Amino acid sequence: MSAATTRSRTPDRLCAEAVDLARAAAEEAAAPGVVGEHVGLLSEGDRVVTHYFECKELGYRGWRWAATVARASRAKIVTLDEVVLLPGPDAVLAPEWVPWSERLRPGDMGPGDLLPTDAEDLRLEPGYSGEDEPTANAPVSHEMAELVEAEDAEVTAAPPAALPTVPARGSISAIAEELGLRRARVLSRYGLHTAADRWDESFGAKTPMAQAAPATCVSCGFLTPIGGSLGQAFGVCANEFSPADGRVVSLAYGCGGHSEAAVMPKPPQPPAPVIDETRVDPFPLRPEADSGSVPAVPDEATAELGHA
Numbered sequence: 001m002s003a004a005t006t007r008s009r010t011p012d013r014l015c016a017e018a019v020d021l022a023r024a025a026a027e028e029a030a031a032p033g034v035v036g037e038h039v040g041l042l043s044e045g046d047r048v049v050t051h052y053f054e055c056k057e058l059g060y061r062g063w064r065w066a067a068t069v070a071r072a073s074r075a076k077i078v079t080l081d082e083v084v085l086l087p088g089p090d091a092v093l094a095p096e097w098v099p100w101s102e103r104l105r106p107g108d109m110g111p112g113d114l115l116p117t118d119a120e121d122l123r124l125e126p127g128y129s130g131e132d133e134p135t136a137n138a139p140v141s142h143e144m145a146e147l148v149e150a151e152d153a154e155v156t157a158a159p160p161a162a163l164p165t166v167p168a169r170g171s172i173s174a175i176a177e178e179l180g181l182r183r184a185r186v187l188s189r190y191g192l193h194t195a196a197d198r199w200d201e202s203f204g205a206k207t208p209m210a211q212a213a214p215a216t217c218v219s220c221g222f223l224t225p226i227g228g229s230l231g232q233a234f235g236v237c238a239n240e241f242s243p244a245d246g247r248v249v250s251l252a253y254g255c256g257g258h259s260e261a262a263v264m265p266k267p268p269q270p271p272a273p274v275i276d277e278t279r280v281d282p283f284p285l286r287p288e289a290d291s292g293s294v295p296a297v298p299d300e301a302t303a304e305l306g307h308a
Helices: 003-009 019-029 172-179 189-202
Strands: 035-045 048-055 063-070 079-087 124-126 185-187 223-225 234-237 248-250
Touching (some): 019 048, 019 063, 035 063, 185 189, 189 248
Antiparallel strands (some): 035 048, 048 063, 063 079, 223 234, 234 248
């Protein structure tokens, strides 16, 4: 190790003692009352020392005011070099920059926003367009390949309504257009799986709403079926009072707005009363023949004095 390196690592005595000079310079550069205690020093070289002071300014936790002082060779006067605000070991720093394609979340797009898809997006795969070459505005065309790396590139040369996308009638493209096949790319199996997982997480059988529902959506009259392979496990809710109205829901999902939940159950039969007040006791209009103290006369002709 050379002598110059040894001297550079050892703080200069006069520069190390110039704490008041460094504090005065930091207080002049900072706002009043934000320069805290002296937290250390660092030798930057021969007769160059940086003093660190605590920063008390809100929003800068862990930052330090750094005032660098120096003196000339054989000089007794220490002078100020610079004052800066630097982050410390435990400083609160801004998060690492992330590209916009990784920061984008569902719901971030607004009216007029354009979200170009990557040419190698795993959620899409080549579809049938009825032509050997993709259309000029297709993301996989040669013209668009030159603009892939440009983030602000126009996706189409004109508004979609002005593009010549209608094929000639009677051609293969026209038949594909009627069948819904004239698309440059379609959803891949990976795209189907990710969409199904996302929908099942939001409106699936494991949600609290589905756990408390009286029945599942597969038996609900408000469920609108969808086509394709996703129709085997999902549908669209058409109940305006349901929390999933207009959303793609799993067939195992359910809510309190089930169509059969409004059917009133049969009223329960009341138990037998202890005292039956509904029973009617029969009372005869005429007394029975043997109910009196006078014996009954069998023949009116033999009765004395003609008593009836």
